[in-house]
Amino acid sequence: MAKEESHASPEIQVELYRMMQKTRMTEDRIIALYRQGKIVGGVYTGRGIEATTVGSALALEKEDYLYPIHRDLGAHLAKGQSVLNILLQYLGRGNSLTKGKDSGIHASDTSLHIIGNISHLGSMIPVAVGTALSMKMQKKKSVALNYIGEGGSNIGDFHEGLNFAAVQDLPFILIIENNQYAYSTPTEKGFRAKRLSDRAIGYGIPGHYIDGTDAIAVYDTVKKAIDRARAGKGPTLIETKSLRMVGHSAHDDASYVDKSLIKKYERKDPILKLEKKLKADEILDDDGIKKIIDELQQEIDDATDKAVNSPLPEPEWAKEGLFAD
Ligand SMILES: Cc1ncc(C[n+]2csc(CCOP(=O)(O)OP(=O)(O)O)c2C)c(N)n1
DSSP: OOOOOOSOOHHHHHHHHHHHHHHHHHHHHHHHHHHTTOOOSOOOOOTTOHHHHHHHHTTSOTTSEEEOOTTOHHHHHHTTOOHHHHHHHHTTOTTSTTTTSSOTTOOOBGGGTBOOOOSSTTTHHHHHHHHHHHHHHTTOOOOEEEEEETTGGGSHHHHHHHHHHHHTTOSEEEEEEEOSEETTEEGGGTOOOSOGGGHHHHHTSOEEEEETTOHHHHHHHHHHHHHHHHTTOOOEEEEEEOOOOSOSSTTOOOTTSOHHHHHHHHTTOHHHHHHHHHHHTTSOOHHHHHHHHHHHHHHHHHHHHHHHTSOOOOGGGGGTTOSOO
């Protein structure tokens, strides 16, 4: 069968590369701030899954809704969030998105149509499906894109949310980030299915299993699912296979992960993979790559200075903004 033509123009490929670098460099800065004792709370990073988070969120339009989870910094950035807002949030500053009330990237930004997650895995699936229902009822063309880990995909909300989205033909896309470990639990202890994307058959919707380290494959598959959703044809389930290259969070050394598996995935690094392709296709050369990295470094350094020097919230703010008006 002939390979379908990619939606990822050279400009989009460069943007995928830039956003993945931005994600990794920002996470490296967050880890440094954590080790300096400046960040309290968990730091859950997505090293190794950037192609999934960036490749998917970059396929969305401004009016679409993003429902990222704990490891999806790349999705926040690709949907337009600034490095400054992310650092303010991690540092718990008074001018951060949650005004210091929540940690990590548990943060919404309705101006960007980003709805942050709460800790409880799976709980955001029915919420995102609710947004998709609202879009359908209002006859709007926006879609809702949501993520879940392979571990989180065993939660009951996964079934209820996806089944409802399927029977209602809702514009909903669910990505299962299969990064092979749910904290320290390997996939063979989590499910018997060969592929989690096969669960789509049970809901009567399309399911795709793709390489989660290939940003272009992710972008194209999500674009296809978006087109289907906008055409009123309903949801799509996508499983992206990658490896969480670091511990569950910054306090975890991942000593339970087989070293040969890490070595194997180091060779599949999503950033290096795309860099190689861009060079081979003469879309970017070493100078172009250096320019991207230098500009990102400057942006991250400036944002760090600003965020570290921003004030903490006032104690009395703790009671504010807890309930909807
Ligand atoms: C319902 C629920 N159970 C347990 C947790 C604690 N917890 C947070 S992340 C995590 C691992 C989740 O693994 P997975 O869903 O595969 O996502 P990953 O962290 O690998 O990206 C666990 C157990 C939680 N937040 N919510």
